[in-house]
Amino acid sequence: MGEEVKMSDYEGGVEDEERVLEWEAGLPSLDDLTPLSQALIPPELASAFSISPVQYRTLLDVNQASKDTLSSLRGVAQSSNNFKSLGESHESGVVEADENDRDGSGSDSRKSRKIMECAEEADSAFPGDNSAEDPSARALKRPRLVWTPQLHKRFVDVVGHLGIKNAVPKTIMQLMNVEGLTRENVASHLQKYRLYLKRMQGLSPEGPSASDQLFSSTPVPQSLHESGAASAQSNGNSHGNGHFQVPMPIPYPPVMPMPVLGMTHHGHGHMGMPVGAAPNGYHHGFESHHHHHHYNMLQQQRDWSGNKYGSVVTYPHVAPSDK
DNA sequence: ATGTTAATAT
DNA sequence: CATATTAACA
Numbered sequence: 001m002g003e004e005v006k007m008s009d010y011e012g013g014v015e016d017e018e019r020v021l022e023w024e025a026g027l028p029s030l031d032d033l034t035p036l037s038q039a040l041i042p043p044e045l046a047s048a049f050s051i052s053p054v055q056y057r058t059l060l061d062v063n064q065a066s067k068d069t070l071s072s073l074r075g076v077a078q079s080s081n082n083f084k085s086l087g088e089s090h091e092s093g094v095v096e097a098d099e100n101d102r103d104g105s106g107s108d109s110r111k112s113r114k115i116m117e118c119a120e121e122a123d124s125a126f127p128g129d130n131s132a133e134d135p136s137a138r139a140l141k142r143p144r145l146v147w148t149p150q151l152h153k154r155f156v157d158v159v160g161h162l163g164i165k166n167a168v169p170k171t172i173m174q175l176m177n178v179e180g181l182t183r184e185n186v187a188s189h190l191q192k193y194r195l196y197l198k199r200m201q202g203l204s205p206e207g208p209s210a211s212d213q214l215f216s217s218t219p220v221p222q223s224l225h226e227s228g229a230a231s232a233q234s235n236g237n238s239h240g241n242g243h244f245q246v247p248m249p250i251p252y253p254p255v256m257p258m259p260v261l262g263m264t265h266h267g268h269g270h271m272g273m274p275v276g277a278a279p280n281g282y283h284h285g286f287e288s289h290h291h292h293h294h295y296n297m298l299q300q301q302r303d304w305s306g307n308k309y310g311s312v313v314t315y316p317h318v319a320p321s322d323k
Numbered sequence: 324a325t326g327t328t329a330a331t332a333t
Numbered sequence: 334c335a336t337a338t339t340a341a342c343a
Contacts, residue, residue: 144333168325170325190326
């Protein structure tokens with residue numbers, strides 16, 4: 001009893017940063033990836049909401065879709081394939097989650113979606129480079145999750161629907177339906193979000209607080225004042241029994257986070273990308289991109305997918321082991 | 324055990 | 334320094 005396996009004993013030179021490679025190799029087989037989102041929802045509820053077998057978008061698909069939505073500009077050089085560059089980039093794993101923003105914004109322009117030749121086998125989500133499958137790598141330390149505006153939008157949306165009262169990490173996480181998102185992630189963000197609301201409260205209504213590019217960009221729902229909004233509504237809950245944990249399932253398409261491998265240049269004048277010009281800060285992932293310090297672009301617009309770091313990488317489709 | 328808050332890390 | 338993870342606590 002009580003057997004702890006220490007893997008660090010063997011090496012000793014392996015740092016935590018190298019975890020990135022770990023999940024890269026720890027890709028669960030497709031068989032493991034099963035549609036759990038619907039499985040958790042009772043058939044009755046599902047049919048009531050007309051929730052059909054939602055198809056999961058491949059990482060690359062989602063990624064491309066998000067980028068496409070935001071960047072309707074000219075397609076500058078778009079080759080973000082630094083998958084094999086992992087060997088050198090070991091600053092800090094950064095994960096970025098994207099989602100298909102199709103709420104509140106009429107995005108119909110389906111620009112050309114070429115490139116991404118490595119995305120043919122989206123199921124693996126891992127272009128050629130990786131390749132080693134490690135089913136044992138599941139609870140590994142995943143890189144920092146980057147809350148992209150889209151993801152935050154979903155977060156705020158759910159919180160607004162639940163009300164500040166029922167806005168608890170678990171419920172939020174469940175309702176967000178973002179694969180890979182953990183309770184801890186939501187809790188952490190929720191904390192920051194609450195602080196943001198509180199801080200803004202005691203300040204002038206018009207607060208050009210340049211801080212919090214993310215928060216300030218997302219409209220705060222008014223439901224944050226009332227208590228308990230969607231709860232004992234006329235849902236299908238009046239069945240007598242049935243403890244559905246889903247207060248009010250939102251027809252949100254399941255989205256899986258897209259991890260982004262980034263180099264944490266903890267320099268100073270970080271961030272900075274011509275949003276209104278070429279959001280594609282990706283160079284040709286082949287050259288040894290040095291640290292380009294773009295000291296320009298007025299940091300005004302606060303959109304973009306939060307790709308303030310760079311490289312794109314895949315995320316281990318964490319199996320629906322539930323929490 | 325889940326939600327919060329503080330501390331710590333990146 | 335802001336943001337996210339981890340730990341401690343209620």
